Amino acid sequence: MEPMWIYHHPDAFSHFTGPGHPERPERLAPLIETLEARARAGEWEIVAPGEASLGDLTLLHAEPYIGEVRRTAGGGLSHLHTADCPVSPGTWRAALLAAGAAVEAAAAVMEGKTACALSVLRPPGHHARRERAMGFCFFNGAALAAQALLARHGLKRVAVLDWDAHHGNGTQEFFYATDRVHYASLHGHPSVTWPGTGHARDRGTGVGEGYTLNVPMEPGVDDAEYQRRFVETVLPALEAASPEFLIVSCGFDAHRDDPLVPNLALGDATFRFLFRETAAWARRVCGGRMAAILEGGYDPAVVERLGTAQAEAMAEGIG
Numbered sequence: 001m002e003p004m005w006i007y008h009h010p011d012a013f014s015h016f017t018g019p020g021h022p023e024r025p026e027r028l029a030p031l032i033e034t035l036e037a038r039a040r041a042g043e044w045e046i047v048a049p050g051e052a053s054l055g056d057l058t059l060l061h062a063e064p065y066i067g068e069v070r071r072t073a074g075g076g077l078s079h080l081h082t083a084d085c086p087v088s089p090g091t092w093r094a095a096l097l098a099a100g101a102a103v104e105a106a107a108a109v110m111e112g113k114t115a116c117a118l119s120v121l122r123p124p125g126h127h128a129r130r131e132r133a134m135g136f137c138f139f140n141g142a143a144l145a146a147q148a149l150l151a152r153h154g155l156k157r158v159a160v161l162d163w164d165a166h167h168g169n170g171t172q173e174f175f176y177a178t179d180r181v182h183y184a185s186l187h188g189h190p191s192v193t194w195p196g197t198g199h200a201r202d203r204g205t206g207v208g209e210g211y212t213l214n215v216p217m218e219p220g221v222d223d224a225e226y227q228r229r230f231v232e233t234v235l236p237a238l239e240a241a242s243p244e245f246l247i248v249s250c251g252f253d254a255h256r257d258d259p260l261v262p263n264l265a266l267g268d269a270t271f272r273f274l275f276r277e278t279a280a281w282a283r284r285v286c287g288g289r290m291a292a293i294l295e296g297g298y299d300p301a302v303v304e305r306l307g308t309a310q311a312e313a314m315a316e317g318i319g
């Protein structure tokens with residue numbers, strides 16, 4: 001088997017968010033250095049994505065909004081819609097590359113170019129809505145990848161698993177009324193965690209009822225309880241939907257050293273557990289077809305450690 005593909009592009013570092021913003025280029029720098037060193041040792045391959053096309057983006061985003069992102073970023077240092085979505089001249093290309101990498105990662109797995117793929121770019125995507133930037137996100141890469149699998153690769157059903165500490169409100173919204181994408185999220189409880197969505201009672205609507213699973217975590221949930229709910233609630237629910245492909249919205253901000261979400265304080269062991277269990281689940285349920293897309297994670301050392309462990313767990317599965 002060919003080595004696993006990891007998507008990255010140096011222009012991901014050209015999206016500047018200004019002083020004090022947690023979603024800054026430096027958050028990824030140590031991880032990329034480590035991944036590149038180990039790619040040179042032959043453990044995996046680093047692949048440069050192309051930019052998402054208009055056809056990719058309009059799978060889910062409104063065309064006027066796409067133009068708005070381009071124009072706003074082209075205007076220099078500013079922000080789009082909310083103060084937590086700053087833009088700079090490099091933002092447009094970085095956002096296109098991040099979205100393009102997510103779509104390409106899923107396509108590469110479907111086309112048999114790699115057994116599974118990990119995308120490590122920025123900005124993240126899971127808060128981005130059809131025509132709205134939100135929570136550091138402009139285009140929803142994970143959701144676009146899932147939609148492309150349905151529209152272009154003939155899949156009947158795709159699972160999106162999101163363990164970022166924040167609820168992926170954008171992804172949930174895109175697929176709330178369909179039974180073709182099963183979205184499952186573990187996140188800080190909406191009563192205390194931004195963006196305040198992701199209640200357990202929100203389970204989808206119409207034919208989509210039962211195809212959204214929210215598992216909000218009470219403040220201070222311990223590692224054992226988080227792991228228990230992951231294996232006893234989340235994985236069986238996703239398996240029951242019989243997905244043919246797994247997209248992971250992979251965030252590291254529920255870690256105890258992450259500065260953003262103090263009410264979730266998981267240790268490394270829980271993340272390694274998620275990585276292992278998920279890779280094994282994907283092998284069993286959907287023939288190992290899996291693409292993981294980086295979302296949040298704001299402590300550079302944590303991102304380096306966990307991002308590398310995620311790559312190892314995925315590469316091991318195909319070794």
Ligand SMILES: [Zn+2]
Pocket residue numbers: 164165166251253295296297
């Ligand atoms: Zn997050």
